[in-house]
Amino acid sequence: MHCGLDFGTSNSTLATASGNAPPRLLPLEGERVTIPSAIFFDFANDATLFGRAAVAEYIAGGEGRLLRSLKSVLGSDLAAESIRIKRSVIPFTGVLGRFVGELKRRAEADIDAALGDVVVGRPVHFVDDDPTADARAQATLQATVKAQGFRHIEFQFEPIAAALDYEQQVTREELGLVIDLGGGTSDFSIVRVSPERARAADRQGDILATAGVHIGGTDFDRLLSLARVMPTLGYGTPTADGKRPLPSGPYVDLATWHRINRLYTQHLMTELRHTKREARDPERVEQMISIVAHREGHALAAAVEEAKIELTAATASAIAFDGEEIALNVPVTRAELTAALRHPVDRIAQTIETTLAAAGLAAERIETLILTGGSTQIPAIMARLRALFPEARFVETDAFGSVGLGLALDARRKFG
Secondary structure (H helix, E strand, O other): OEEEEEEOOOEEEEEEOOOOOOOEEOOOEOOEOOEEOEEEEEOOOOEEEEHHHHHHHHHOOOOEEEEEOHHHHOOOHHHHOEEEEOOEEEEHHHHHHHHHHHHHHHHHHHHOOOOOEEEEEEOOOOOOOOHHHHHHHHHHHHHHHHOOOOOEEEEEEHHHHHHHHHHHHOOOOEEEEEEEEOOOOEEEEEEEEOOOHHHOOOOHHHEEEEEEEOOOHHHHHHHHHHHHHHHHHOOOOEEOOOOOEOOOHHHHHHOOHHHHHHHOOHHHHHHHHHHHHHEOOHHHHHHHHHHHHOOOHHHHHHHHHHHHHHOOOOOEEEEEEEOOOOEEEEEEEHHHHHHHOHHHHHHHHHHHHHHHHHHOOOHHHOOEEEEEOHHHHOHHHHHHHHHHOOOOEEEEOOOOOHHHHHHHHHHHHHHO
16 A cells, blocks of 8 residues: 655644545544644653643643644754653654554555555755755655655645645646745745546656745744743843843744654753843743743643734733643634735745746746645735735645545556
């Protein structure tokens, strides 16, 4: 059996495409075909939880260690590090392997067969402007997947996979721009799609240009947190003598999903207490210390993410956090979110223009925008896309499933 694996920064899927049947996403968490890319090491019960169960146990106050946005470490220095789980030290690649292995086990239980061949999705760039680090990231992911028992492993760009899924519904040839805004990366591909081209074994000639930038939903969470939440904890405030701002590093780590666990050390706690003694507003830093001391960083990050999502439909929301010792209720408006995301939205627009230039096309030539990934729904991004492509038809695919389905179609073509 062969399959497509979309190991995403925020969520993951796994799909198969057998014979001539349509591709199918397999249930990975109960009846749900998506699973958050999260793992929780439960110290009290010596158990390992995955996905929603992992996040829920952590937020409920279970003793242990949560790791989320696992894919974000690929290509970074964190990928070479190890983490301590009680008395054991586990390489981070081993954590990635446990998650991928669990997806494989659950999928095989559903189809009652072993999965041997897989097409794995990858962003256009794991790492911006560093081909060596990018190649190292793919090699790390390939070794991780292979260690879980897959025999043959191929890779496909995630936006191309989304195009393959969309192509199943087209009735004529179209020139489309795939916009895949995931949790960690934003990828763009200009492709020709048609019912006739869908039957071709080699589609390289239909990919006119591909580009990407290492910006995604977790970056939007970080920027919203730094703009609205972290100042209440002392970020950007000065020392008592007014000569300098407080050190920003711990605040940036607390706002960044995959760096939160770095804060949970005695050295960092000592550093924060020193910062409090120097601060003009020590009561704010005391709140920061409480969050770190009670290991509530991921719960705070989840509150920020929830407010960001609410601002898709609402013009105002609040970042509500109820910790062991402190509670925060920080109002936030869509306009404030738009202001916080101005720089990454500009970079996304610039990367789209780079993609068009690489294909030698003006924006007016794009007939269809194929949108996938949860971040495509952010109003600031949608407004910029409509300004760039006022005449194009906007097609919203399965935001969390289209890449996995396309990877399964690619697997059938490669291995079937």
